[in-house]
Amino acid sequence: MASPFLSFSLLFISVYAADGFREYMVTSCLFSSTKLEDIEFIDSYYYNKMELITFNSTVGKYVGYTEFGVKDAERWNSGPDLDQEKAERERYCLHNVGIFYQAALTKSVKPYVVMSSTTPPAGKRPAMLVCSVFDFYPKQIRVSWRRDGQEVTSDVTSTDELADGDWYYQIHSHLEYAPRSGEKISCVVEHASLKEPLVTDWDPSMPESERNKIAIGASGLILGLILSLAGFIYYRRKARGRILVPTN
Incomplete structure (x- = not known):
């Protein structure tokens, strides 16, 4: 390497x-x-x-x-x-x-990995996985893919090591694939800072965009409930402080 x-x-x-x-x-x-x-x-x-x-x-x-x-x-x-x-x-x-x-x-910095998926335009393979590796040093690195424990040698493209301008580097590897039920796909990173390869498994349960939408929606719902509860408590306190004046 x-x-x-x-x-x-x-x-x-x-x-x-x-x-x-x-x-x-x-x-x-x-x-x-x-x-x-x-x-x-x-x-x-x-x-x-x-x-x-x-x-x-x-x-x-x-x-x-x-x-x-x-x-x-x-x-x-x-x-x-x-x-x-x-x-x-x-x-x-x-x-x-x-x-x-x-x-x-003699110095080295461990990378961290972010995996995501994209949908190519119509007419191409139905899905593409992206393994993005960030903030590593030195420059030399190897990124590979495994499907059910076997290294994938086709339908893989990678960028060169891209300099961030602060001694750190990043690289992005793409895997075009047709999803199969029950399969396990992993991104494997080998680098001088690692004692053993860093293996990151892809979780296909929900696309990242959908997870973000749900997280945002849940946050909004919780915030709405908090505001509603605060308004109700304020109303009850004001109601207790009123003095009723009898009328003829």
């Missing part, structure tokens, strides 16, 4: 001329573990979004992509700059990757 490569980058921007022309450098560390041999160091130089020259620790030298970059690559590969760049993988990446692992990648 883990991604084969993760990365972090630093962006340095320096303005050397007027009219918005910029030369900048992007330094990246790609890694699949905290071991030095699993880390790749990349240093890229740009001018107005055009990549001029790049050093890659896997390649072991500078590579130029423009006429200007090729000339610089030849010069830098034959000087002390190359040895300095080769040392950056250990000096810069190894230290920061360790910090990044401890600060973020």
Whole structure:
């Protein structure tokens, strides 16, 4: 479930001329573990979004992509700059990757699941179940469906992991199906934060929309009874306080 490569980058921007022309450098560390041999160091130089020259620790030298970059690559590969760049993988990446692992990648947040049903337009399957998984971290996750204990491999579509913008993610999986009496349908979530898969069973006894309508109606009925009772008590108290005056 883990991604084969993760990365972090630093962006340095320096303005050397007027009219918005910029030369900048992007330094990246790609890694699949905290071991030095699993880390790749990349240093890229740009001018107005055009990549001029790049050093890659896997390649072991500078590579130029423009006429200007090729000339610089030849010069830098034959000087002390190359040895300095080769040392950056250990000096810069190894230290920061360790910090990044401890600060973020070793943390995880358990997801929660909401299941619902929709009715597709006429001419399609009679029903569709939606398994929505919210607020999980890290990004890697697996969502599957089971019918009577067997994994469903057809009529299933899922979104990509969607970033909420606050380090959390969400994903939505859809199952098209024809309901059968007595069957059991479940949404299964596997994630790094869970010791065992999170299984949520679908309750087909009543559609969610109908349950909401009943809940709203019941709330309204209870509120009406409370108001009626309060009015009756108020009326009785007022009636007791009246003084009857006899008339001829």
